[in-house]
Ligand SMILES: CC(=O)SCCNC(=O)CCNC(=O)[C@H](O)C(C)(C)COP(=O)(O)OP(=O)(O)OC[C@H]1O[C@@H](n2cnc3c(N)ncnc32)[C@H](O)[C@@H]1OP(=O)(O)O
């Protein structure tokens with residue numbers, strides 16, 4: 084209708100930006116990242132390669148990769164007063180709220196805070212990528228009064244992150260699964276959190292504000308918070324039969340089952356979930372833990388049969404993290420840590436070609452009232 088712009092609840096199907104970063108090609112079942120298939124990147128490259136690809140637009144040369152690794156190692160410690168802010172949070176604080184506070188508190192320490200050039204934003208994104216794993220791994224320890232774990236500079240980025248999370252030096256197989264999870268979480272076109280970050284950046288606000296907003300978005304169970312919810316459901320069930328019963332009960336009460344469905348892949352399997360399912364099978368083999376894998380398959384069959392819905396990434400990332408020995412409360416913070424690369428790329432792109440986001444509404448309220 085002329086004069087009346089269309090309203091789509093949840094902005095479903097609306098194109099909100101032009102981008103060269105990524106695209107979900109549902110027909111081709113491909114997640115395109117800077118021209119590459121994300122799943123192929125996860126099979127053949129490491130998370131640091133994908134970070135460089137996202138921030139610089141191309142895969143790194145060996146020299147660029149080494150320079151990135153050195154920078155990430157150098158910047159991985161937290162300023163003392165950020166540690167003391169994290170220590171003062173009440174023990175009940177959700178790990179995503181602690182992460183949001185930590186990122187926000189880091190802003191004032193960054194000499195490039197007000198530099199919105201691509202180079203300035205890249206430097207900030209790399210500092211965040213260096214420090215976020217240290218916050219994620221330590222905020223849950225600090226609020227319980229436990230001793231923080233220092234980053235190990237002799238380990239690769241992913242090995243160190245996993246080491247800080249568990250306190251144990253990981254095996255090669257564990258590092259591979261964790262690194263792949265970081266890659267598949269690194270970027271995904273225009274989810275709610277990336278949209279939130281771009282909306283914030285579009286006011287010419289800074290990268291720290293944009294990422295802080297994205298943390299708040301990602302905390303919700305309809306988005307990143309689902310990975311933790313999946314694990315609590317699997318643990319509550321403890322067996323295939325119980326899981327089926329719990330899921331059927333939830334569906335009968337019209338509740339949502341976490342880890343299933345997706346705005347873009349509602350009637351197809353999320354390609355990232357398939358990769359994490361493979362990683363789960365390998366880890367289950369390595370650890371002699373078939374039960375969790377079999378339970379997940381049961382859940383998948385129940386949802387297929389009852390609702391025609393497929394698992395999303397969170398459904399299979401959660402049990403992978405469980406077998407890696409990672410505390411459940413930091414599953415969503417890990418998602419954000421990995422996604423910082425994509426968020427950095429989106430803020431760089433938004434600032435490079437900015438127009439303020441400012442949509443309109445369809446007004447349904449009264450008019451003409453007298454005060
Ligand atoms: C990595 C990620 O962040 S992926 C997303 C992680 N989030 C989750 O796993 C939470 C569970 N999933 C969901 O809630 C949804 O599938 C979302 C939020 C991801 C997508 O939601 P939307 O695109 O808004 O779809 P919408 O909510 O309209 O659902 C469409 C239909 O499918 C049903 N549905 C969708 N997901 C689920 C689910 N997980 N469990 C049960 N029913 C579901 C809805 O009830 C609805 O049915 P109806 O038409 O009979 O009312």
Ligand SMILES: O=C([O-])CC(=O)C(=O)O
Pocket residue numbers: 268270271273274275306345346347395396
């Ligand atoms: O794309 C989405 O809406 C959510 C998602 O899977 C992600 O952010 O990885």
